[in-house]
Amino acid sequence: MKAEIITIGTEILIGQTIDTNSAWLGEKLNEIGIQIERITSINDEEQTIIQALNEASLRADVIFTTGGLGPTNDDITKYTLTKYFDTELVENKSVLENVKKRLERRGIPIRKINENQALVPKNCIPIENKNGTAPGMWFEQKKKIYVSMPGVPYEMKGIMQNYVLSKLSQKINNQTNILHTTITVVNVPESILATKLTEFEKNLPDFVSISYLPHKTLVRIRLSGKHSIKNILEETLKNQLFKLKDHLKNEIFFDGSLNIFQIVAQLLQSKQQTISLAESCTGGAISKELTNISGISKVFIGSIIAYHNNIKRKIDVKEETIINFGAVSEETVIEMLKIREQFNTNISVAVSGIAGPNGGTEEKPVGTVYIAVTNGKIQHVKRYKFNGNRITIIKNATFFAFEMLRQLLMNEIE
Numbered sequence: 001m002k003a004e005i006i007t008i009g010t011e012i013l014i015g016q017t018i019d020t021n022s023a024w025l026g027e028k029l030n031e032i033g034i035q036i037e038r039i040t041s042i043n044d045e046e047q048t049i050i051q052a053l054n055e056a057s058l059r060a061d062v063i064f065t066t067g068g069l070g071p072t073n074d075d076i077t078k079y080t081l082t083k084y085f086d087t088e089l090v091e092n093k094s095v096l097e098n099v100k101k102r103l104e105r106r107g108i109p110i111r112k113i114n115e116n117q118a119l120v121p122k123n124c125i126p127i128e129n130k131n132g133t134a135p136g137m138w139f140e141q142k143k144k145i146y147v148s149m150p151g152v153p154y155e156m157k158g159i160m161q162n163y164v165l166s167k168l169s170q171k172i173n174n175q176t177n178i179l180h181t182t183i184t185v186v187n188v189p190e191s192i193l194a195t196k197l198t199e200f201e202k203n204l205p206d207f208v209s210i211s212y213l214p215h216k217t218l219v220r221i222r223l224s225g226k227h228s229i230k231n232i233l234e235e236t237l238k239n240q241l242f243k244l245k246d247h248l249k250n251e252i253f254f255d256g257s258l259n260i261f262q263i264v265a266q267l268l269q270s271k272q273q274t275i276s277l278a279e280s281c282t283g284g285a286i287s288k289e290l291t292n293i294s295g296i297s298k299v300f301i302g303s304i305i306a307y308h309n310n311i312k313r314k315i316d317v318k319e320e321t322i323i324n325f326g327a328v329s330e331e332t333v334i335e336m337l338k339i340r341e342q343f344n345t346n347i348s349v350a351v352s353g354i355a356g357p358n359g360g361t362e363e364k365p366v367g368t369v370y371i372a373v374t375n376g377k378i379q380h381v382k383r384y385k386f387n388g389n390r391i392t393i394i395k396n397a398t399f400f401a402f403e404m405l406r407q408l409l410m411n412e413i414e
Contacts, residue, residue, distance in 0.1 A: 067151030276343035277303035
């Protein structure tokens with residue numbers, strides 16, 4: 001069974017909203033044997049929506065739309081679907097009751113604009129939205145399934161988990177199982193990996209494929225398989241993963257589709273190494289990535305955002321160091337590492353740089369960042385020059401702070 005996703009909303013096209021729904025949908029649909037063929041983002045215009053639906057219906061068995069179901073005038077998806085399916089809007093009592101209850105709990109009086117949320121196309125199956133007032137809608141026409149859902153991620157996910165995934169599973173006959181298994185390799189370029197695995201690729205079963213997903217110092221290698229018998233597929237992927245790891249036995253790899261933040265957290269936890277941070281130009285971005293990971297409190301003790309020089313001084317950066325070398329310097333980040341003694345941790349990281357767009361000089365242009373790490377025995381400092389805007393520079397500084405941490409934890413720094 002093939003599917004397409006149509007995300008509706010001009011805010012996606014102009015960059016005000018990032019489409020995270022499609023990635024989540026792709027993962028969940030793959031788990032029940034439905035393959036995403038295409039993802040399309042379109043604006044809130046009737047003819048554009050109708051054209052996208054027409055084109056998707058030629059390629060896919062299931063068409064998902066997200067967005068445009070709110071109560072305001074710019075939310076036109078429901079009205080466009082009513083026209084598309086040549087039907088009319090009718091009031092649904094269950095939906096109206098849900099709208100009333102949700103607004104009452106929030107102390108908001110119900111208005112006509114809210115009552116309109118209970119109007120649904122006559123030929124659809126309304127899907128309860130336990131996280132909002134706009135219901136999902138299930139249509140079936142000419143052996144195609146259309147599912148329309150709100151664009152708010154937690155509302156969409158609730159509708160999928162509470163209704164859509166189970167209903168789709170019941171409709172899938174002679175299901176082709178789709179499974180993936182992934183490992184993450186560090187510090188080996190994609191081209192070298194592909195060359196190293198040439199023979200491995202040649203010997204893969206015809207129902208198993210390999211993909212390389214590079215990102216900076218990481219490459220994720222994904223094995224994907226499709227088979228009508230799940231046990232055969234599971235056992236085959238298990239065996240192929242074992243062979244893959246054997247081919248990579250001299251390389252550093254981690255099980256799963258991990259990012260650098262998860263890898264470092266895993267290493268800190270497994271090695272029982274506590275960590276503290278002194279951040280300047282990253283403004284807490286490193287701390288945020290750590291605290292996004294469950295269980296990190298066992299090893300992450302705390303951080304100081306030493307953005308102003310006065311705060312750098314309070315964590316024992318000497319006045320003469322700042323005067324002689326500058327706040328953005330190797331000497332300053334080395335002294336910022338004293339946070340390790342103050343917080344009594346095994347490891348500390350310090351970052352100071354110029355994120356821009358102002359503040360750069362000929363000697364230290366915008367994008368200059370110094371990163372230092374230490375475990376008390378080994379101390380390592382590196383100067384980076386990142387390109388891009390302020391946000392990109394901060395993201396790069398955060399990533400490479402974690403990469404230096406990984407090297408320290410893996411004893412790659414002497």
